[in-house]
Amino acid sequence: MSDNEDQIANILSRYRMAVLDKDVEGMMELYADDIRVFDTWGVWTHDGIAAWRQVVEHWFGSLKDEIVKVVFDDVRTERGSDLAVVSAVTTYTAVSANGEELRSMQNRVTRSLVRRADLWKIVHEHSSAPIRFEDMKAILMR
Structure with missing residues (x-):
């Protein structure tokens, strides 16, 4: 695996750890200053990045003593020399301080990364969930 491939694969691992640790700085390091989410x-x-930081700070702050475990499934990556696209089904599971799973949901997430100064950064992130025709409610589990 090349250094570029390692860095791209490492983005998901670093994301997972930043969420688990509620590490705002670690999360922000993944994103370009001109991120669009x-x-x-x-x-x-x-x-x-300032707008996205506010969202992440609010999310992590709202968790109080809960943690969130992130699992990526069906990961697909397309990469060129300076541009990569990574898509996955992402499961977020909230866990109480005593280890009890409280709630879980899934999103379809696509991240566009660019290489700048030999570092890969997320420049665009798009999360979605399909909407049921019958009641116009989001489907949050596959």
Whole structure:
């Protein structure tokens, strides 16, 4: 595996650990300053690292003594010399301080990465969930 492939594969591992540790700085290191996020929840778009930092800080702060375990399934990567796209089904599971699983949900997530100064950074992230025709509610589990 080349250094570029290692760095790209490492993005998901670092994301998983940053969420588990509620590490805002670790999370922000994954993203480019000009990140654009199409998140599943509440806001149409988040433009720039400052806007995305606010979302991550709020998310991690809202967890209190809970942690969130992240699992990536069906990961697919397409890579060129300076651009990569990684898609996956991402499962988020909230766990209480005593280890009890509280809730779980899945999103379809696609991340676009660019190589800048020999480092890969996420420049675009898009998460989604399909919507049922019958009641217009999001389907949060495959």
